[in-house]
Amino acid sequence: MGKRIVRNQKKSYLPLEIVFFLSFLTGIVLANILVAKGGNQYDIVNSYFLQQLKQTKINRADYLFYVLEIRLPVILGILILGMTSLYAVVHYFFASWVGLSFGFLMVTSIMNLGLEKLPFIFMSMFPHDVLYLVVYLSIMKIQWEYHRGGTKRRIWEWITLWAILAMTFLIGILMEVYISPEICRKL
Numbered sequence: 001m002g003k004r005i006v007r008n009q010k011k012s013y014l015p016l017e018i019v020f021f022l023s024f025l026t027g028i029v030l031a032n033i034l035v036a037k038g039g040n041q042y043d044i045v046n047s048y049f050l051q052q053l054k055q056t057k058i059n060r061a062d063y064l065f066y067v068l069e070i071r072l073p074v075i076l077g078i079l080i081l082g083m084t085s086l087y088a089v090v091h092y093f094f095a096s097w098v099g100l101s102f103g104f105l106m107v108t109s110i111m112n113l114g115l116e117k118l119p120f121i122f123m124s125m126f127p128h129d130v131l132y133l134v135v136y137l138s139i140m141k142i143q144w145e146y147h148r149g150g151t152k153r154r155i156w157e158w159i160t161l162w163a164i165l166a167m168t169f170l171i172g173i174l175m176e177v178y179i180s181p182e183i184c185r186k187l
Helices: 016-038 047-055 060-082 087-113 115-123 128-147 155-178 180-186
Strands: none
Touching: 016 087, 060 087, 060 128, 060 155, 087 115, 087 128, 115 180, 128 155, 155 180
């Protein structure tokens, strides 16, 4: 009486989390192989850069346009291609790329700075990457629901939802330009 029947639906794809972590592990292995073969040429985050960051004055306007130039094409590509029939490919590719690059970054950073600087490495990605992650996961959820005939919304709900995501993304960009460099300098 009142029992809910739950149907087990077999999924024919790997969940994005598994794809992300497999790519993360691949990035770790790739970084170890490349650093072992080519020496220390993959200095993504090195001591010299960090010393220069302390002494250099950043032109915020130029840096803002640089960040916009990097972030906008990616998010617009995900938005546009995610509304096509290629939505799953787009999200799997993006999760793979983020996992691979994150694993590579972690290994090369630890090799260059040492394990004791791991908190610094994570703080250099905070707070802007948290907001980018919220925006991406929200877009992914909306697009998967849309393609699977999920939630129907009124036009005002769609406008409000996209405005909130755009504002969150913009706040993330502003934090990356104005707050994150100061956090890195102080650490």
